[in-house]
Amino acid sequence: MTAMFLSESQVLSVNRRTFLRGTGLSLGSAALTTLLGRKLMGAAPASDRWPGILKELHHAPRAKRVIYLYMAGGPSHLELFDHKPELAKRHGEPMPDSFTKGQPIAQLQGQALKCFGPQHCFKRCGQSGQEIGEILPHLGTVADDLCIVRSMVTNAINHDPAHTFMNTGTLISGRPCMGSWIAYGLGAAAEDLPGFVVLMSTGAYGQSQPISARQWHAGFLPSRFQGVPFRSKGDAVLYVNRPPGVTAGQQRDVIDAVARLNHLEHGRSDDPEIATRISQYEMAFKMQTSVPELMDVSKEPQHVLDLYGAKPGDGSFASNCLLARRLAERGVRFIQLYHRDWDHHGGIKRDIEGTAREVDQACAGLIKDLKQRGMFDDSLIIWGGEFGRTPMAQGDGRDHHMKAFSMWLAGGGVRGGTTYGATDEFGYNAVDHVVNVHDLHATMLHLLGVDHQRLTYRFQGRDMRLTDVFGDVVKGILA
Numbered sequence: 001m002t003a004m005f006l007s008e009s010q011v012l013s014v015n016r017r018t019f020l021r022g023t024g025l026s027l028g029s030a031a032l033t034t035l036l037g038r039k040l041m042g043a044a045p046a047s048d049r050w051p052g053i054l055k056e057l058h059h060a061p062r063a064k065r066v067i068y069l070y071m072a073g074g075p076s077h078l079e080l081f082d083h084k085p086e087l088a089k090r091h092g093e094p095m096p097d098s099f100t101k102g103q104p105i106a107q108l109q110g111q112a113l114k115c116f117g118p119q120h121c122f123k124r125c126g127q128s129g130q131e132i133g134e135i136l137p138h139l140g141t142v143a144d145d146l147c148i149v150r151s152m153v154t155n156a157i158n159h160d161p162a163h164t165f166m167n168t169g170t171l172i173s174g175r176p177c178m179g180s181w182i183a184y185g186l187g188a189a190a191e192d193l194p195g196f197v198v199l200m201s202t203g204a205y206g207q208s209q210p211i212s213a214r215q216w217h218a219g220f221l222p223s224r225f226q227g228v229p230f231r232s233k234g235d236a237v238l239y240v241n242r243p244p245g246v247t248a249g250q251q252r253d254v255i256d257a258v259a260r261l262n263h264l265e266h267g268r269s270d271d272p273e274i275a276t277r278i279s280q281y282e283m284a285f286k287m288q289t290s291v292p293e294l295m296d297v298s299k300e301p302q303h304v305l306d307l308y309g310a311k312p313g314d315g316s317f318a319s320n321c322l323l324a325r326r327l328a329e330r331g332v333r334f335i336q337l338y339h340r341d342w343d344h345h346g347g348i349k350r351d352i353e354g355t356a357r358e359v360d361q362a363c364a365g366l367i368k369d370l371k372q373r374g375m376f377d378d379s380l381i382i383w384g385g386e387f388g389r390t391p392m393a394q395g396d397g398r399d400h401h402m403k404a405f406s407m408w409l410a411g412g413g414v415r416g417g418t419t420y421g422a423t424d425e426f427g428y429n430a431v432d433h434v435v436n437v438h439d440l441h442a443t444m445l446h447l448l449g450v451d452h453q454r455l456t457y458r459f460q461g462r463d464m465r466l467t468d469v470f471g472d473v474v475k476g477i478l479a
Contacts, residue, residue, distance in 0.1 A: 050195070050224065052187025054450065061449030062413025062479070063380035064189070066182065067324050067335045069363060072163065072209040073342030076389035076398050077406035078427050079352050080133045082150050083122040086425040087391050091117030095392045099428045106157050106400040107345070108392060115426070116393035119349040128417030135356040138364035144417040145367055145376075146408045147477045151421025151430035154387050154437050157402045159209060159343070162386035167215045169441055169466050176219035176457075178441060179334035181466045183225040184218075185455045186448060190331030192290035194228040197327055200338045201232060201317040205354030207343040216336065220459045222272045227336065230295070230323070232315035294330065297322055308365040318362035325369050328379060342385055346397035367410055380412030380447050382440075391426045404430040407440070413447045415479045435474055442471035447478075 078084055095113040105113075122131045126143030139146070156162035156171060164170070167177040176184070179196040188195035198216045202208045216227030297305070297319065298312040305311070310318040317339045324335045341355045363383060370376040388405025389398030404423040410416060421433040442452040445466070452471055456463040 049191055050183070050187045052185055054185050054455070057449030058451040058454055059446075059449055061447065062378070063411070063447045064378045065328050065333050065335070066179075066380045066382065066412075066444060066448070067328060067366070068179075068337070069321075069359070069366075069381065069383040070166075070336055070338045071342045071359070071383065071385040072211055072338050072340045073159070073206060073344070073385060074162075074387045074389055074400055074405070075342045075355075075385045076344060076348065076352060077150065077404065077423075078118050078389065078391060078398070079120045079348070080136060080356070081131075081148050081406035081408065082404075082423055082427050083131045084118060084391070084423075084425065084427045087115055087427060088117035090115040090426075095426070099424075099426060100392070104157050104402065105390070108390065108394055108399045113392040115391060116398065120353065126417060128419075130417065130419055133356070135353045136360045138360045142364050142367045142410075145371075145410045146416060147410065147414045147418045147420060148406060148408045149420045149435055149474075149477065150404075150406050150423055151432060151434050152384070152388075152405045152407050152436075152440070153430050153434055154402045154405075157387070157400050159386060159400070160212065162400075162402070163211065163215050166386045166437055168219070169438055169468055169470075173214055174217065174219055175464075176221045176225070176466070177216050177227070178444070178466055179216060179227050179336055180218040180221050180225040181455060182334045182445075182448065184221050184457070185445075185450055186333055188331065189333060193294070193327065193330055193332055195333045196225065196227040196336075197332050197334075198227040198229040198336050198338070199232060199320040199323060200229070200340065201315060201320050203317070203339070203341045203355060203358040205351040205358070206341040207345065209338075209340040209343055211338055211340060220464070221457060227334075230291075232320055232323075233313065290330070294326055295323065297326070304369065307369060309361040316362075317359050318365070321362040321366045322369075325366060325373075325375075328370075328375060329373070344389065344397050345399065346395050348389075348397040351397075370411065376411045378412060380414065380444065381410045382444065383408045383410075388427075391428050401428075404428060409477065413479050415477055418477060420474070420477050433474075433476060436470070438467045438471035439474050441466050443474045443477065446473045 078087065093115050095115050100113055121134045123134050123140060124130065125132050125140035128144050130143045130146065130148060132140050132143060154162055154165055156165045161171050164173055168175040169178070183195040196216070200211065213229070216229070218224070218226035297310065300322065304322070308318045308322045310316065310322045312319070317337065320337050324337055327335050339359055341358070344351050367376065367381065370379050384407030385405070388401045390401045392399065404427060421435060422431060423429060424431050445452040445455065452465060452467045456465045
């Protein structure tokens with residue numbers, strides 16, 4: 001019945017789900033719709049902050065937020081976190097066929113496969129004695145806070161689908177990413193900042209990875225849950241400043257008027273994207289005050305800048321790590337930092353040392369800073385890329401590898417000083433306590449107090465979830 005009161009153009013603009021829901025209603029449902037519509041036509045609520053679809057968490061959370069340090073390009077576990085003396089002994093020898101025959105190989109297919117030993121040494125660090133590459137000396141100082149997972153596997157061997165799988169749990173493009181699921185389930189803790197923020201940096205070594213915006217897209221979830229990219233240089237968000245001659249009061253009047261019109265249309269069409277538009281206009285207005293203050297790290301004490309190795313306004317990974325801490329302090333739920341220079345097909349000895357140097361101090365600094373502020377125990381930090389690199393040589397570099405790679409986690413209910421899982425003597429296959437991407441997602445949600453099987457969204461006749469029909473919590477890494 002609702003559809004009878006819409007113009008022809010409005011009817012055509014209503015999506016299929018809304019049309020089916022809005023037509024053929026009983027008189028009781030129509031009356032309820034009218035009452036709800038009247039409520040929607042009123043003034044905007046004092047707070048439009050999304051509270052989260054989960055009214056109660058499934059169990060006690062260990063973490064309140066996630067800081068995901070995404071190393072795009074595929075960091076080589078064989079130089080960073082997975083020491084392989086046997087591979088070093090076999091350097092230059094043919095790779096045994098028993099490992100590689102019939103296996104998916106990216107760019108080395110059909111080529112002579114030779115063992116390529118680790119290009120940098122390892123060192124035992126901390127009281128836990130974890131083996132960490134010497135090119136990560138700062139991370140070595142926080143080894144007892146790290147849980148290094150050496151047995152990660154994924155389902156994709158090329159960059160873009162591997163990014164998609166790591167972020168969304170599926171190879172199908174356009175599904176919601178993990179940050180969107182968390183924002184949808186848990187809601188926002190900040191009134192004046194998005195619940196999900198993305199920061200990107202690049203450096204001087206390796207091939208810089210292109211990152212598609214669909215990696216932080218909300219997919220079939222309402223678009224209010226997608227990640228908001230903040231630029232590291234200049235204005236963090238385009239048009240964050242008001243035009244000359246426009247006062248805050250004048251802008252407030254315009255936003256209120258637009259909100260009233262949108263509420264009227266929402267009452268008639270029940271389109272969730274209109275609700276998103278209402279909330280995001282309000283958020284944009286608040287961000288004009290909050291974002292400039294947030295991004296001004298020049299007011300941080302010099303000893304804090306030195307801890308990260310950050311310089312205000314340089315757009316570096318170090319500055320982004322400092323911004324991540326500031327975002328976390330202000331209640332942002334999911335913060336994702338991309339550093340895009342880990343694709344080392346050639347010149348890996350020099351380039352991985354340079355890329356490691358670009359992130360090492362800042363990662364350790366973030367852990368130390370969160371500890372000093374009492375935020376480490378309820379912040380889950382995740383570090384890793386989309387896959388690893390081959391133990392076989394690609395010239396003087398390494399090819400993509402999906403059957404074994406390393407990541408580390410810290411804080412937020414994770415057992416520090418732990419090395420979990422293992423690969424074979426060449427670092428080719430994960431062979432002990434194998435952890436796939438679905439398990440990582442399930443564990444991340446578990447630490448946030450969420451049962452990954454129960455955070456669902458009805459789409460195309462099916463209850464969808466981040467982990468699809470897979471995933472087990474990795475209990476061996478929990479504190």
